[in-house]
Amino acid sequence: MTDLKKWIRDIPDFPKPGILFRDITPLLQSPEGLKAAVDALCAPHLANPPDLVAGIESRGFLFGAAMAYRLGCGFVTIRKPRKLPWKTRRAEYALEYGTDAIEVHEDAVLPGQKVVLVDDLLATGGTMTAAASLITGLGGIVVEQAFVIELAFLEGRKKLIGAPVRSLLTY
Numbered sequence: 001m002t003d004l005k006k007w008i009r010d011i012p013d014f015p016k017p018g019i020l021f022r023d024i025t026p027l028l029q030s031p032e033g034l035k036a037a038v039d040a041l042c043a044p045h046l047a048n049p050p051d052l053v054a055g056i057e058s059r060g061f062l063f064g065a066a067m068a069y070r071l072g073c074g075f076v077t078i079r080k081p082r083k084l085p086w087k088t089r090r091a092e093y094a095l096e097y098g099t100d101a102i103e104v105h106e107d108a109v110l111p112g113q114k115v116v117l118v119d120d121l122l123a124t125g126g127t128m129t130a131a132a133s134l135i136t137g138l139g140g141i142v143v144e145q146a147f148v149i150e151l152a153f154l155e156g157r158k159k160l161i162g163a164p165v166r167s168l169l170t171y
Helices: 025-030 031-045 059-071 126-137
Strands: 009-012 020-023 052-055 074-080 089-096 098-105 112-123 139-151 163-171
Touching: 025 031, 031 059, 031 139, 031 163, 052 059, 052 126, 059 074, 059 112, 074 098, 089 126, 098 126, 112 126, 126 139
Parallel strands: 052 074, 052 112, 112 139, 139 163
Antiparallel strands: 009 020, 089 098
């Protein structure tokens, strides 16, 4: 596989002092990098594609929609509150200080449908845990929780249960 790290830019002290931000913008700008990332995310599912890929707002949309196209399946958006126009289901998750939430249309996943969840980054695992609970709450079956980057020192992987977790890059 192509070394995707060459397209990840490190930005010190963003969004606040002491944080080293892993910027995927160069990866998205590179035709070779973007293709390599999408191909790697799709590879385990080519022989047995899921029914849906669900991307988490916002960068999960970029990879998820491309994956769905490549795998020949549907795409589901998991969004921040009050962004979806139809009836929704909501899941809250803990942040360092307070809570946040995500939503999905209540008809986005049918019972028994196989779903790959994707996001750009695995940090503490709260967002993906909430997303998985939304999908399973609709009767869907999460077959994988996929990420481009995992920040292993935050141990978010430990919170993710019920389906395999795969990251293309680990820091």
